[in-house]
Amino acid sequence: MYNPSIAILGAGAIGQLIYHQLVRAELSPYFITRGKTQGKQVLTLTHLDGHETESRAHTVSITTSDKQESECLLLSKTQLLIVCVKSYQVKDALKAVISQLPRNCHILLLHNGLGSHLEVEPFLQGRGLSLGTTSQGAFKQSTWQIKQTGTGITQIGHLSGPSMPSDLKPVLLSAIPNGEWCEPILPFLWQKLAINAAINPLTAIDNCANGALAAPQYEQRICDIVTELVDVAMATGVELNKLALTNRVYSVIELTSANFSSMHQDVANKRRTEIDSINGYIVERAKEHGLTAKVNLSLLNRIKAIEADYLV
Numbered sequence: 001m002y003n004p005s006i007a008i009l010g011a012g013a014i015g016q017l018i019y020h021q022l023v024r025a026e027l028s029p030y031f032i033t034r035g036k037t038q039g040k041q042v043l044t045l046t047h048l049d050g051h052e053t054e055s056r057a058h059t060v061s062i063t064t065s066d067k068q069e070s071e072c073l074l075l076s077k078t079q080l081l082i083v084c085v086k087s088y089q090v091k092d093a094l095k096a097v098i099s100q101l102p103r104n105c106h107i108l109l110l111h112n113g114l115g116s117h118l119e120v121e122p123f124l125q126g127r128g129l130s131l132g133t134t135s136q137g138a139f140k141q142s143t144w145q146i147k148q149t150g151t152g153i154t155q156i157g158h159l160s161g162p163s164m165p166s167d168l169k170p171v172l173l174s175a176i177p178n179g180e181w182c183e184p185i186l187p188f189l190w191q192k193l194a195i196n197a198a199i200n201p202l203t204a205i206d207n208c209a210n211g212a213l214a215a216p217q218y219e220q221r222i223c224d225i226v227t228e229l230v231d232v233a234m235a236t237g238v239e240l241n242k243l244a245l246t247n248r249v250y251s252v253i254e255l256t257s258a259n260f261s262s263m264h265q266d267v268a269n270k271r272r273t274e275i276d277s278i279n280g281y282i283v284e285r286a287k288e289h290g291l292t293a294k295v296n297l298s299l300l301n302r303i304k305a306i307e308a309d310y311l312v
């Protein structure tokens with residue numbers, strides 16, 4: 001059986017969920033982590049229906065200087081690296097490992113928000129880059145224990161350099177439930193960005209669940225966020241349908257009405273948010289194209305002010 005060497009960079013909630021899914025598809029991925037954790041680990045996944053499955057994982061710590069020869073060999077044979085860290089962690093995480101990966105290793109960035117591809121492309125040295133977004137949900141209960149909190153599509157597509165090898169692509173897409181190949185990928189990522197740009201900051205600022213945004217008081221702001229995003233996306237060459245996108249935002253508000261957005265949870269737990277790659281990305285691209293994105297800028301500033309109160 002074809003068993004490509006796949007590494008997952010970042011053993012967080014989504015990294016571990018993808019790991020379990022690859023193992024279920026009879027693949028043998030491994031983790032690249034930071035810190036002291038290395039060697040064999042036992043991972044537990046609690047599925048949506050409450051049953052548990054265990055997987056064994058080999059982890060290589062990128063920060064450990066005394067790596068064994070076998071670990072260096074593992075890194076040097078990696079064909080696909082799936083990067084599952086937060087958007088603001090991508091550049092540093094990838095920079096620390098890239099020189100140990102072969103020149104034909106394909107890189108897949110899987111996170112919320114947009115923008116990390118612009119930071120990493122310059123140091124990929126010709127390696128192929130794909131981007132993806134997932135609507136699956138997972139929660140990390142302890143270091144090696146996660147709980148799946150939602151199902152959904154995972155959209156992946158090519159961005160630059162050599163394409164993902166054609167024998168690897170179907171293996172990956174069939175391992176991840178509801179995995180879809182989407183090309184060009186950027187319009188799909190802008191659509192997901194619209195959902196996060198509208199829901200995440202508003203729920204974090206007003207300390208409410210996603211469903212609260214269905215109230216009339218949010219209608220104008222949601223419309224402005226999406227309008228600005230559509231104009232900025234258009235300036236970058238991505239055409240989106242504003243009405244369809246607004247309807248999609250409202251449909252996610254309804255479908256996830258009881259959920260607290262990831263930004264709400266980050267603020268509640270005094271963690272850094274992904275605002276820079278969400279509303280911040282819209283603001284940056286607007287500036288680049290001589291546009292203004294006033295509503296997105298004000299949300300960016302509000303979240304930055306909230307973070308400044310607890311981040312050192």
Ligand SMILES: NC(=O)C1=CN([C@@H]2O[C@H](COP(=O)(O)OP(=O)(O)OC[C@H]3O[C@@H](n4cnc5c(N)ncnc54)[C@H](OP(=O)(O)O)[C@@H]3O)[C@@H](O)[C@H]2O)C=CC1
Binds near residue numbers: 032110112262
């Ligand atoms: N969780 C979810 O339900 C969903 C998440 N997403 C998106 O997926 C992305 C990942 O989210 P999530 O899994 O929840 O985040 P987590 O914080 O749970 O996971 C991130 C992991 O990356 C690790 N990491 C960070 N920097 C490095 C580094 N330099 N080298 C190696 N490992 C590193 C962290 O390690 P450490 O423990 O050392 O900090 C952590 O284990 C985010 O963009 C999120 O928005 C999208 C949909 C749903």
Ligand SMILES: CC(C)(CO)C(=O)C(=O)O
Binds near residue numbers: 195199200252262
């Ligand atoms: C879709 C949404 C808004 C669900 O809460 C999400 O992706 C997030 O919270 O980051």
